[in-house]
Amino acid sequence: MPKKMSGENSKATAARERKNEKLTADKNAKEKAKEDAYWEDDDKSLAKKQSRKEDQEKKRLEALAKKKERDELAAQEEKETLSKIVKVNPVKQTQARIREETERREIAAKKASTKPELETHLSKPIEVNVNRVNVDGSEARTIDEAISVLSVSSEPVVDKHPEKRMKAAYEEFENIRLPQLKSENPNMRLSQLKQMLRKEWQKHPNNPLIASMRS
Known part of the structure; x- marks a missing residue:
């Protein structure tokens, strides 16, 4: 009787072990499938997120x-x-550019006004012609003879054609006086300055017509 019971227990134990192994294997398979499904879903979610980000x-x-x-x-x-x-x-000139241009013109006018006045035939003193013919027909070769000739001759020498020298004399006067007027009147236009220049010229001693009328 004991041997028989021992054999039955051995078979039952083996059957239970096989059953337990199968249950364990099934359980592990289910867990693995569940885990794989979880990671698969997570990968899909990450892919969707990456796609949305892109x-x-x-x-x-x-x-x-x-x-x-x-x-x-x-x-x-x-x-x-x-x-x-x-x-x-x-574009109109700005006030700064206007002031700059005015200052530049004033500096140029001051430089021009400080230049020494050019010596011309109008500014040179009249020289005595030592070769002037005396009243008696002889030539005056010395200064004393020339003075005697001038003192004898009471008739003044008259410039018969002063208008021929007018243009050159006025241009010379304008070159000297116009820069000075610009410096004195920086806000005036060129036409106004030239009008002032002409008025001064009408009374200036270098004007050949004035000199002619005085003689």
């Missing part, structure tokens, strides 16, 4: 490119508009 970055780059294009077009249009405005209405 789409967002693509849209952002496209938006930046469009904005840059709009800005460039706007800048080009503004440049063309300003160019047209400049052609129709030239």
